[in-house]
Amino acid sequence: MNLFSSLIKKNGPIIGTYLLIAIIFWFIFLIIIPQLYMVDLSFRPNLSPLERGGDKDFYTLEHYKHFLFGSAGSNNYFNVVDISVFFKTIFISIIVTILNLLFCYPIAFYIAKVAQPNSARFLIIALIIPFWINELLRSFALRVLLANEGVINTFLTQIGLIDTGLLFITNNVGLYSGLTYAYLLLMMFPLYNAIESLDKNQLEAAKDLGSSTFWTHIRVVIPHAKPGIVSGCTMVFMLTVGALATPVVLGGPNTLWFPELIYQWFKMSNNWSRGAAYSFLLLIISVIFVLTMMRLFKVRIGEIIK
Amino acid sequence: MSNRLINYSLIFYIITFFVFLFGPLIIMSITAFNSADFPRISPWDCLSFRWFNEGMVDYVGQHQAGLLTDQKLKEGFYNSIFIGFFVVLLTVPIGLAAALVLTQINPKLRELFYSLSIMPVLFPGVIIGISTVVLWNRLSGLSDEGILSEVGRNGIFLTILAQTCFISTYCFLIFVARLQRFDRSQEEAALDLGATQTQVFFKILLPYLAPAIGSSAVIAFLASFENYNTTVFSILSDRTLTTVIASKVRLGITPAISALAFAIIVITVLAVIIYEFYKRRVDRLKKIEEQTLLASQSSDSRVQKIEIPKINFIKPLSFFIIIAIILSILFTQVLKNNLYGDACIANVEEEKKRKIEEQRKLEEEKFKLSEEDLQSGNKGGNSAFGDIFNSDLFEY
Numbered sequence: 001m002n003l004f005s006s007l008i009k010k011n012g013p014i015i016g017t018y019l020l021i022a023i024i025f026w027f028i029f030l031i032i033i034p035q036l037y038m039v040d041l042s043f044r045p046n047l048s049p050l051e052r053g054g055d056k057d058f059y060t061l062e063h064y065k066h067f068l069f070g071s072a073g074s075n076n077y078f079n080v081v082d083i084s085v086f087f088k089t090i091f092i093s094i095i096v097t098i099l100n101l102l103f104c105y106p107i108a109f110y111i112a113k114v115a116q117p118n119s120a121r122f123l124i125i126a127l128i129i130p131f132w133i134n135e136l137l138r139s140f141a142l143r144v145l146l147a148n149e150g151v152i153n154t155f156l157t158q159i160g161l162i163d164t165g166l167l168f169i170t171n172n173v174g175l176y177s178g179l180t181y182a183y184l185l186l187m188m189f190p191l192y193n194a195i196e197s198l199d200k201n202q203l204e205a206a207k208d209l210g211s212s213t214f215w216t217h218i219r220v221v222i223p224h225a226k227p228g229i230v231s232g233c234t235m236v237f238m239l240t241v242g243a244l245a246t247p248v249v250l251g252g253p254n255t256l257w258f259p260e261l262i263y264q265w266f267k268m269s270n271n272w273s274r275g276a277a278y279s280f281l282l283l284i285i286s287v288i289f290v291l292t293m294m295r296l297f298k299v300r301i302g303e304i305i306k
Numbered sequence: 307m308s309n310r311l312i313n314y315s316l317i318f319y320i321i322t323f324f325v326f327l328f329g330p331l332i333i334m335s336i337t338a339f340n341s342a343d344f345p346r347i348s349p350w351d352c353l354s355f356r357w358f359n360e361g362m363v364d365y366v367g368q369h370q371a372g373l374l375t376d377q378k379l380k381e382g383f384y385n386s387i388f389i390g391f392f393v394v395l396l397t398v399p400i401g402l403a404a405a406l407v408l409t410q411i412n413p414k415l416r417e418l419f420y421s422l423s424i425m426p427v428l429f430p431g432v433i434i435g436i437s438t439v440v441l442w443n444r445l446s447g448l449s450d451e452g453i454l455s456e457v458g459r460n461g462i463f464l465t466i467l468a469q470t471c472f473i474s475t476y477c478f479l480i481f482v483a484r485l486q487r488f489d490r491s492q493e494e495a496a497l498d499l500g501a502t503q504t505q506v507f508f509k510i511l512l513p514y515l516a517p518a519i520g521s522s523a524v525i526a527f528l529a530s531f532e533n534y535n536t537t538v539f540s541i542l543s544d545r546t547l548t549t550v551i552a553s554k555v556r557l558g559i560t561p562a563i564s565a566l567a568f569a570i571i572v573i574t575v576l577a578v579i580i581y582e583f584y585k586r587r588v589d590r591l592k593k594i595e596e597q598t599l600l601a602s603q604s605s606d607s608r609v610q611k612i613e614i615p616k617i618n619f620i621k622p623l624s625f626f627i628i629i630a631i632i633l634s635i636l637f638t639q640v641l642k643n644n645l646y647g648d649a650c651i652a653n654v655e656e657e658k659k660r661k662i663e664e665q666r667k668l669e670e671e672k673f674k675l676s677e678e679d680l681q682s683g684n685k686g687g688n689s690a691f692g693d694i695f696n697s698d699l700f701e702y
Contacts, residue, residue, distance in 0.1 A: 006410070007407065007410065010410055010503075011406075011410075011507070012502060012504050012507075014504050015503060015504055015507045018399070018403065019406060019407055022400045022402075022403035022404070023400075023403055023404060023407055025400070026400045026403075026404065026470075026471075026474055027422060030426075030438075030467060030470060030471040030474075031422070031425065031426060033441060034434075034437035034438050034440075034441045034471075035429075035433075035437050037437065037440060037441045037444065038433070038436060038437035038440055038441070041440050103323065106316060106319055107319075107323055110316055110320060114313075114316070123320075125578055125582060126324060126327075126328075127327075128578065129571075129575060129578055130327050130328065130331060132528070132574045132577075132578075133331065133567065133570055133571060133574060134532040134534075134548065134551070134567075134570065135532070135534065136534055136548055136551050136552055136555070137334075137551070137563070137566070137567040137570065138330070138331070140334065140551075140555055140559065140563055140564075140567065141330035141331050141333070141334035141567065142330050143555070143559055144330070144333065144334045144337055144345045144346075144559065144564065145329075145330050145333060145334075147559065149344065149346070150346070151333055151337075151346060151347050154346060154347075155347075181326075181327075181330075184327075213309070234428075238428060238430065241430065242429075242430025242432055242433070242535065243535070244431070244432055244534065244535045244538065245534040245535060245552065248552050248555070248556065249552070249555050259430065259432045259535070262432055262436070263432070263538070263539075266436060266539065267538075267539075272436075272439075272440055272443075275436060276437075276440060279430075279432060279433045279436050279437075282430055282433065283429065283430070283433055286429065286430060287428075290428060300417075
C-alpha cells in the first residue's frame with residue numbers, strides 16, 4: 001500500500017494510475033496468475049470442462065508418477081522413454097552451450113580487441129543479419145543442406161564419394177548442428193560486451209610481464225569476461241532446453257526433444273494437465289540451472305540479463 | 307613469429323565461421339530459383355521465379371502453391387502483423403511503466419522487482435504459451451456466454467497476451483538502459499518552475515525517452531513477428547506466419563519456403579543497410595557540428611583546417627558494379643543455354659514424364675515375367691489381395 005501511495009505522490013494522479021495499472025496487469029495477470037494456475041493444473045487429473053469442480057477434481061500426483069513410472073501396462077518399472085528424453089535434452093543442451101562458448105569466444109575477442117573499428121562494425125552487422133531471420137527458416141536452411149536428398153548428399157553422390165545418402169536427419173546430426181546454429185548470437189553479444197570493456201592496457205601489461213597469449217586469456221581476459229560468459233551460457237542453455245522450432249524442423253523421426261514431448265501431450269493427446277506437469281518439470285530445470293550458475297560464478301541475476 | 311601464426315589462424319577461423327553462418331542461407335536462397343519441386347541445387351532444372359508466384363502443378367495434378375498464391379501463408383502473414391501491432395501497443399507502455407517504477411521504488415524492493423520483471427525471459431517460451439492457454443480456457447469455461455468465453459477461446463487474443471508477457475521484458479530492459487543516463491535535475495527544475503507532474507512526464511520524460519520508445523517498438527514487433535514457441539500453443543485454431551511455416555515444413559520441404567526465406571533475407575539486408583547509412587549520416591552531421599563549434603570557439607587557425615571525413619561511396623559502388631556485371635553475365639549465359647522460361651520448364655517436365663513412363667514400362671515387363679512364372683506355377687499368385695495391384699489405382 002505504501003508503494004502505491006508513494007507512486008501516486010511522486011507521479012501525480014494520472015501518471016501514477018497508469019503506472020499502477022500497467023505494473024499490476026503485467027505482474028499479476030500475465031506473469032503470476034497464469035504460472036500458478038498451470039502448476040495447479042499439473043496436480044489435477046485430466047478432465048473435460050464439465051467435470052471440473054466435480055467429484056473427480058482433486059489433487060493428484062498421477063502425471064508426475066507417469067513421468068517416472070510410465071503407464072500401468074508397460075513392461076519397464078520406470079518410464080524409460082520420457083526420462084531418457086528428459087536427461088538427453090539437458091545433456092545435449094549443456095554440450096551445445098559449451099560448444100557455443102568455444103565457437104564464439106575467439107570471434108568476440110577478435111571483434112572487441114583486435115579488429116579495426118570499421119571492420120569490427122562490419123563484422124557485427126554481418127553477425128546480426130542471420131539472426132534477424134526467423135529461427136524456423138534458419139533451421140529450414142540446414143534442412144535443405146542435410147536432407148536425405150539434400151544438397152550435401154546429392155553433391156557427395158555426384159562426385160562419387162558415397163553411394164547412398166548419409167542419414168544426417170535420422171542420426172540427429174541435423175538437430176544438434178541446428179541447435180548450435182540457432183542461438184550463437186545470444187552467446188556472442190554478452191561475450192563481446194564483456195570483453196569490450198576490458199582495458200587494452202591490461203593486455204599489454206600482461207604481455208610486457210612475459211605472459212604467453214594462452215595465459216593472458218586464462219588469467220586476464222576470462223576472469224574479466226565472467227559476467228558475460230555466465231550471461232551468454234544461461235541464455236543459450238535456457239533457449240536450447242526450451243527449443244521447439246528447431247526440433248520440429250530438424251528432428252529425426254525417432255527423436256524427441258523434451259518440449260516436443262510437451263507439445264505432443266498438449267496438442268495431440270489433448271492431455272493438458274499432463275502437458276502442464278511436464279512443463280513444470282522443464283521450468284524446474286531452468287530455475288535450477290540459473291541458480292546453479294549464480295552460485296557457481298557468484299553473479300547476481302541483474303548481471304545475467306542486461 | 308608464433309604471434310603471427312596465431313593471428314593468421316584466428317583470421318582463418320573467422321572466415322570459416324562466417325562461411326558456416328551464411329552458407330546455408332545462401333544455398334537455400336539459390337534453391338528458391340530452381341524450378342524443381344524439391345529445394346536442391348543439383349541437378350539444376352531451370353531458372354524460374356515460379357516459387358515466388360504461382361507454384362506448380364505436379365504430375366499427380368496436385369497444386370503446390372508458390373509464395374504469392376498460398377492462401378494460408380497470406381492469412382498467417384496478416385495475423386502476424388495484426389498481433390505484432392497490438393503487442394507493440396501493450397508492451398511499450400508496460401515496459402516504460404515498469405522501468406519508471408524501478409527508478410522510484412525503494413532499494414530494498416528493487417532487487418525483487420527487477421527479478422520479477424526479467425523472469426518471463428528466463429521461462430521457456432512453451433511454458434508461457436501453455437500457462438496462458440490453460441488459464442483462459444478455465445476462465446472462459448466459467449461462463450457459457452458473454453465476452454469472457456468469447457475471448458478466452460480466441461487464439462489471436464491469447465497470443466497477444468502471451469507474447470506481451472515476455473516481450474514487455476525486452477522493452478523494460480531498453481527503457482532501463484536509457485533511464486540510467488537520465489538527468490533527474492531536469493525534472494526537479496521543471497517542478498520548481500511550477501509544472502505539474504503530468505506535464506513533466508509528457509514534456510520532459512517522454513521526449514527524452516523517444517529513441518528508446520522507437521527502438522523498443524521495433525524490437526517488440528520483430529520479436530512478436532518471429533515468435534514460434536509461445537505462439538504455437540496460444541494460437542489455438544488460428545494461424546500465424548510462423549505456425550504456417552512450421553506445419554508446412556512438417557509435411558515436407560518445398561522451394562516455396564526457400565522463396566519466403568529469400569524474401570525475408572532481402573528485406574533484412576536492405577533494412578540493415580538503410581539503418582547503417584542513416585546512422586553514419588547522423589554521426590557525420592554530429593561530427594560537423596562539433597568541428598564547427600570547436601572552430602568558432604577557438605582562435606587557433608589549425609583547428610579550422612581539420613577536414614570532415616566524407617563517406618567513401620566509391621568502394622561500395624564498385625562492389626555493386628562488379629556484382630551487377632557478374633549477374634548479367636550469368637543471366638545471358640542462362641538465356642543462351644535455354645535454361646530460363648516456360649520452354650525450359652516444359653522440356654524438363656517432358657523429360658521427367660518420359661523417364662517415369664520408361665520406369666513404368668520396365669516395371670510392367672517385370673510384372674509380365676512374373677505372370678509367366680505364375681502360370682508355370684513357380685511362384686504364388688497375386689490375386690490374394692483382390693487383384694488390387696492390377697487395378698488402375700496407381701496409374702498416373
